[in-house]
Amino acid sequence: MFILKRGIEMTLKERIIKKEANIGVIGLGYVGLPLAIAASLSGYKVTGIDTDKKKIINILLGRSYIKGIEDSIIVEASKSGNLIVTHNIKRLESMDVLIICVPTPLDKEHNPDVTFINEVVTNIKKYSKKNCLIILESTTYPGTTQELIKEELDKLGWALNEHYNLCFSPERVDPGNKKYGLRNTPKVVGGISKECTELGALFYKEITDNVKCVSSASVAEMAKLLENTFRFINIALVNELSVMCDKMGINIWEVIDAAATKPFGFMEFFPGPGVGGHCIPIDPIYLNWRAKSYNVQSELIKLSTQINNSMPEYVVNSIINILKKSDLENCKILVIGVAYKRDIDDIRESPAIPMIKSLKNYKAGVDFYDPYIKEIDVNNEILYSIDYLNKDLSEYDCIIIVTNHTDINYNYISQNGKMIYDTRNSFNMISGNIITLGGGLSVNENV
Template identity: 45%
Template sequence: MSDNYFEKLLDSIQHKSARVGVIGLGYVGLPLAVTTAKRGFPVTGFDVAPDKIEKLEESNSYIEAVASGDLQALNASDSVDWTTDFAELSKCGVIVICVPTPLTKYREPDLSFVRQTAEVIAEHVAPGSLVVLESTTYPGTTVEVLKPIIASSGHGVGSSVFLGFSPEREDPGNASYRTATIPKIVAGDGKEAGALVQAFYENVVDKVVPVSTTQTAEAVKIAENVFRAVNIALVNELKVIFDAMGIDVWEVIDGASTKPFGFMPFYPGPGLGGHCIPIDPFYLTWRARELELSTKFIELAGEINTDMPHYVVTRLREVLDRECGIGLSRAKILVVGIAYKKNVSDMRESPSMRLMEILKGYGAHVEFLDPHVPEVPPMRDYPDLVGLRSIDTKDLEHSTFDAVLISTDHDNVDYSALLELGVPVIDTRNAIARRGLSLDNVTKA
């Protein structure tokens, strides 16, 4: 029977007749669903949020990586369905899980979304199906967490239902690489599952990179993000040291980047943001503790990156005291850019929110300017900031601020207008210098 289910599913994947269910229509799931449909598969997108489904049915995209025009074309061709009805999973030959994997307040893995999703799949999955986890997690999750739950369906895992892991590698705002063009790491729980996962993604993306086990695939994604987190922590520490020496860390990095080997540029900032780099390393440290192993290097990097907002605020306080003669409690501060990276609206783990929280804690009056984020959306960690609205650039000339803090360097910000305010500018992204503007009143931090 194993060969029968395997061969039938493989054939339906190769002929693109297998319906693909994508669970979680956020920054990872929605681009995957649209890409899969554009490559010729029938797709059903699942989400627990009715407002998302309503927008998708109306062809209104809420993510920069997906054009509303693409939604309109797919909806018109009946290539996709959008639903909150998870009973429709029974019609799917391939099910891909793209749900969040956040941290608890104690910086431990929160796999509740994965577990809940797996339980729903176990309730509805049909024999002859492939279930793939894309959510970033610690090595071992697919076989230790997902597999037992799917097995509770009564279907034989590895014989009638197959499991795989393929880590998402989305980079919001990156116009050079999209879902279809980013090489895809794939692995299955067993030989047949591996063949199915590889066959599916070979029909969706341009390049597939198979690895031996799901644990290896999970470790690949963790390694990628630990690498970035540690190197960003290194340049953040260098920034603090070089600032104390009166040396411009940005010039140092530019100079070092001319070496054609042995150096890769990373850039400092006000902290770490996004859905991966601030979170994923702690999945590995948690897993290592279970094995009675230490991760001193990773944890030190986390401490450095977490402390950066406090360092930036300290620099701001020094400038206000030296140049304005006022403290934070009497200061009116404009924070420029509150998305976690430039040219996107993504607010996940944005260090700008922590900066604003610290400033308000000192009694400062804080406003923000962000052309991509008109209003602070509901957030679990910053309820007091929810609903705060961005000022408009055209209102700058009628506004009075004591200092400007550039936290995210969006391209469509009028930096000249910021300088014309004539107040100190604290630039955490080297945005002013990179545009060749005057550095009078500008402090790099």
């Protein structure tokens, strides 16, 4: 029990303000770990909970398993005495604020998989104390906070604002982004009630510079889906335009550069080999799945999904045309970069994987290099990253730049590769042995 000097028990609001509240972060991945660290360094007592014992051991040893989080910051948080980690879910019983940061992937049928959220809610019902604040950060469809959490707690006879408070605050982590992090990225908070929103905002104001309160959890849930659906659709547009420009003999990269000189009404998006990651290719599907329950759906999302998913095959067909082959038998292909974006070690939904599968289906021999990914599984075959600097690159019929990591020696590749297909405009040029996606060279007559 928390007691003030005059003998009156502190309210949850007072405990949050005075940093006497115990914070529990459930899920110590790319969202939960930086959040737990930030809260502990701001002065809160934080317990990080994860079922993956390897993560717990790494944190206890002061080792980071997430790119962008240095070992030293984990050591600092641990030495402060404010951060402890455990795999024991029973520790929920002492938490005043519970923040849920678990994965929300797609299932085999490409529908939302909220299994991890449901498991956490089951444990909250079993172990959590009353008079707590529960915050869901995991990206999900509108209505999740109300339907999967509130309605379950109501079944226990718990009263909102009396026995528990509930918010949704979408994570906005951008892996590899050195400019924007948790502190300087505005935090959206939407509660099931006005009182819930106030409590959530009080907590986040201690670890972020700007908190945006909205009228409901559903608004906050929808805002996150809008952010990434906006990006998903615009990437599909520019991907489709890149295919057009290849046919028309126009360089899409120069077109974008010219259009970007307009100081209003235009935003840059760039083509590529597809869309990957934990958010952009997933969130629009969550939104469209939810919309169907209201007898509406987005034709834009459906079409954008088709376009973005078609890009790996478009690249492969381009290679076939470049090499003037009916298939790629006896051809050797080197894929540079398999992470879903530059300078990170994450291959979730990476377009490199379906691209390599397609190359192999066309009987090509495929190697890959990625400075952050040691191995990948392609159709139950393990491929290992090669040391391209010690390879004779002329043995490859084509080198494909899929992910343009900054520490790749592009000069070495351009000088030693026979043919290069650049999906990222990494060279910012087209020469005799470099062909760029959307660069306007007519190599795709049959695509």
